[in-house]
Amino acid sequence: MVDNHPIDIPVIELVRPIVGFPDHRRFALVRLHEASDLFSLTSLDQEGLRFLVVPPEHFFPDYAPEVDDDVVADLRIESATDVLVLLVLNPGGSLGETTANLAAPLLVNPGARIAGQIVLDEPGLPVSAPLLG
Amino acid sequence: MIGDGITVTVLEVRGDVVRVGIDAPRSVKVHRAELLAQLEESNRQAASPSEDMVAQLSEALHRD
Numbered sequence: 303m304v305d306n307h308p309i310d311i312p313v314i315e316l317v318r319p320i321v322g323f324p325d326h327r328r329f330a331l332v333r334l335h336e337a338s339d340l341f342s343l344t345s346l347d348q349e350g351l352r353f354l355v356v357p358p359e360h361f362f363p364d365y366a367p368e369v370d371d372d373v374v375a376d377l378r379i380e381s382a383t384d385v386l387v388l389l390v391l392n393p394g395g396s397l398g399e400t401t402a403n404l405a406a407p408l409l410v411n412p413g414a415r416i417a418g419q420i421v422l423d424e425p426g427l428p429v430s431a432p433l434l435g
Numbered sequence: 436m437i438g439d440g441i442t443v444t445v446l447e448v449r450g451d452v453v454r455v456g457i458d459a460p461r462s463v464k465v466h467r468a469e470l471l472a473q474l475e476e477s478n479r480q481a482a483s484p485s486e487d488m489v490a491q492l493s494e495a496l497h498r499d
Contacts, residue, residue, distance in 0.1 A: 322475030323482075334489065340496045342489075353481055354489065360496060392481040393488035397495055400488070403481070406474050419478075423470055429477045433495075 313346060314410065317376050318418025320390075321406065326351065329417070331410065341388065343408065355388040355408055361433045362389070367407055373420050377411045386410040390419070392430060401430035 311330045320326065328346040333339075339360060345351035358365040367387065379385050387409060389402040404427040410417040440460045447454040484492075 320478050321471055322478045335493050337498055338493045338496045339498055340493045350483055354484055390481050392477055393484040397491055403477055429473045
C-alpha cells in the first residue's frame with residue numbers, strides 16, 4: 303500500500319534518552335494499527351530503528367510509577383493528565399517470550415511533545431517482566 | 436537518591452551558585468552501573484523487532 307499523501311506526525315523530543323542510545327533524540331510515536339494499543343516509537347534520526355511500546359493497563363493494571371521532582375521538571379508535568387506512561391517491549395520470538403520493562407518506563411508529555419525513559423530503580427519493578435503469567 | 440551512607444559536601448559557594456560533591460558508597464555506584472547496563476542491554480534487544488513479532492503483538496493488544 304503506497305500512501306502519496308504526507309502525514310503530519312508530531313516529532314517527540316527525548317529530554318532523557320533511551321538508555322544506550324544517547325544520541326537518538328527525535329522520534330515519532332505511531333499507533334501501528336487503529337484498533338490496537340501497540341505503538342511504535344520510531345527514530346527520525348536512524349532509519350529502521352524503533353521500539354515497540356504499550357500502555358501498562360493491558361498487562362500490568364496496577365502499575366503506577368512514582369517519579370521524583372527532577373522528572374516532573376524535565377518533562378514539564380503540571381498534572382497527572384499531562385503524562386502518558388508507556389512500557390518498552392522486548393519481543394523475544396513469541397508472545398510467551400515477550401517482556402515489558404517496568405524498571406524504566408517511557409514517559410511522554412504529548413502536549414509538550416517531549417518524552418524520556420525514566421529509570422525508576424525500584425525493587426519489584428524488573429527490567430524484563432513477562433507479559434503472560 | 437540520598438540515603439544509604441551518601442554524603443553531600445559543599446565544595447564552593449560563588450554568589451548564588453553552590454558546587455557540591457556527592458560521595459556515594461561503592462555499593463550504590465556499582466548497583467546503579469549494573470542497572471544501567473541491564474537497561475542498555477534490554478533496550479538493544481528491544482530495538483527494531485521483526486515484522487512477525489509486530490504483527491503478533493498488535494493482535495494481542497487489539498482493543499475490543
